[in-house]
Amino acid sequence: DQQVKQNSPSLSVQEGRISILNCDYTNSMFDYFLWYKKYPAEGPTFLISISSIKDKNEDGRFTVFLNKSAKHLSLHIVPSQPGDSAVYFCAASAGNYGGSQGNLIFGKGTKLSVKP
Amino acid sequence: DTGVSQDPRHKITKRGQNVTFRCDPISEHNRLYWYRQTLGQGPEFLTYFQNEAQLEKSRLLSDRFSAERPKGSFSTLEIQRTEQGDSAMYLCASSLLAGNYGYTFGSGTRLTVV
Numbered sequence: 001d002q003q004v005k006q007n008s009p010s011l012s013v014q015e016g017r018i019s020i021l022n023c024d025y026t027n028s029m030f031d032y033f034l035w036y037k038k039y040p041a042e043g044p045t046f047l048i049s050i051s052s053i054k055d056k057n058e059d060g061r062f063t064v065f066l067n068k069s070a071k072h073l074s075l076h077i078v079p080s081q082p083g084d085s086a087v088y089f090c091a092a093s094a095g096n097y098g099g100s101q102g103n104l105i106f107g108k109g110t111k112l113s114v115k116p
Numbered sequence: 117d118t119g120v121s122q123d124p125r126h127k128i129t130k131r132g133q134n135v136t137f138r139c140d141p142i143s144e145h146n147r148l149y150w151y152r153q154t155l156g157q158g159p160e161f162l163t164y165f166q167n168e169a170q171l172e173k174s175r176l177l178s179d180r181f182s183a184e185r186p187k188g189s190f191s192t193l194e195i196q197r198t199e200q201g202d203s204a205m206y207l208c209a210s211s212l213l214a215g216n217y218g219y220t221f222g223s224g225t226r227l228t229v230v
Contacts (some may be wrong), residue, residue, distance in 0.1 A: 046218025089158050106158030
């Protein structure tokens with residue numbers, strides 16, 4: 001059973017608009033969440049993270065929102081740029097508050113296409 | 117700093133053969149991780165090291181898989197008696213023990229078992 005779910009395999013948005021990528025999780029022990037971006041033929045690249053004691057974290061054009069009661073997080077990209085086109089993975093970790101992650105559980109990813 | 121380096125980038129092997137992959141992490145990183153990614157899936161955890169100690173192994177890591185990190189520097193992942201189901205991208209990542217909020221992944225080794 002998947003503990004981290006990204007139910008949208010793909011998303012297409014227009015350049016300049018907002019991209020919203022969603023992620024749901026089932027394990028209430030998860031206390032740290034991360035988003036990674038992956039281009040073809042490259043490894044995933046860390047984008048942004050949030051701990052369970054927060055509900056929002058912002059870094060430039062990227063904002064992650066966490067709704068613990070709904071076990072849901074989302075990544076907002078504003079404004080979207082063509083260079084943001086990639087596969088985005090949501091990941092979660094349990095028992096690692098403070099940032100020293102051990103085992104990360106990844107979702108299947110959402111392919112974002114930003115059209116000029 | 118050249119990031120996390122993995123070698124080879126691609127490996128094609130016949131079923132039943134043994135293969136070994138190498139990962140060179142970022143030099144000051146204490147932790148080193150191995151993940152496996154198949155088509156349409158996210159990376160799946162295999163194992164991780166803190167310095168030279170292997171601290172956790174996934175149930176995905178069957179007896180045919182072994183990983184080492186001698187002297188706490190580079191790591192090797194060996195697969196013995198490869199099977200077609202082992203075909204995947206094998207990703208290595210490294211991180212500091214604390215204070216770093218995301219791994220740095222290498223570009224991976226793509227294994228094809230024919």
